[in-house]
Amino acid sequence: MNQGKYVFSQLSAFLPQRVFDGIVKKYDGDKYVKHFSCWNQLLCMLFGQLTNRDSLRDLIITLEAHSKKSYHLGLGKSVTRSNLAKANENRDSKIFEEFAYHLIGIARNKRANEDFEVKGKIHKV
Numbered sequence: 001m002n003q004g005k006y007v008f009s010q011l012s013a014f015l016p017q018r019v020f021d022g023i024v025k026k027y028d029g030d031k032y033v034k035h036f037s038c039w040n041q042l043l044c045m046l047f048g049q050l051t052n053r054d055s056l057r058d059l060i061i062t063l064e065a066h067s068k069k070s071y072h073l074g075l076g077k078s079v080t081r082s083n084l085a086k087a088n089e090n091r092d093s094k095i096f097e098e099f100a101y102h103l104i105g106i107a108r109n110k111r112a113n114e115d116f117e118v119k120g121k122i123h124k125v
Helices: 007-012 017-026 038-050 056-065 067-073 081-090 093-111
Strands: none
Touching: 007 038, 007 067, 017 038, 017 093, 038 056, 038 081, 038 093, 056 067, 056 081
């Protein structure tokens, strides 16, 4: 019996959802959407990347195999191939691009270190 959160839901908890929601609002990404939001789409595509899925069909088969856990994984209700394909086709890719650049910026700030900087005055010869 599962005693805690799944690893995928723990990883997705690190994503700044408020920033993503602001970007989605900027591009009207969830306009006319009832169930399959941009956040759900992002999590499905991240799940596909992290589980090394080769195609959309492969991803959907894997998600269907874990359909009882989809809520606990943070994916929401069951995802169909047609919904995911339509979302990938119709939603503005700039939403995910801008969010990716935001995450890259966070990673750069965390990685920045001053180990190899020379302190003091440097004299050129």
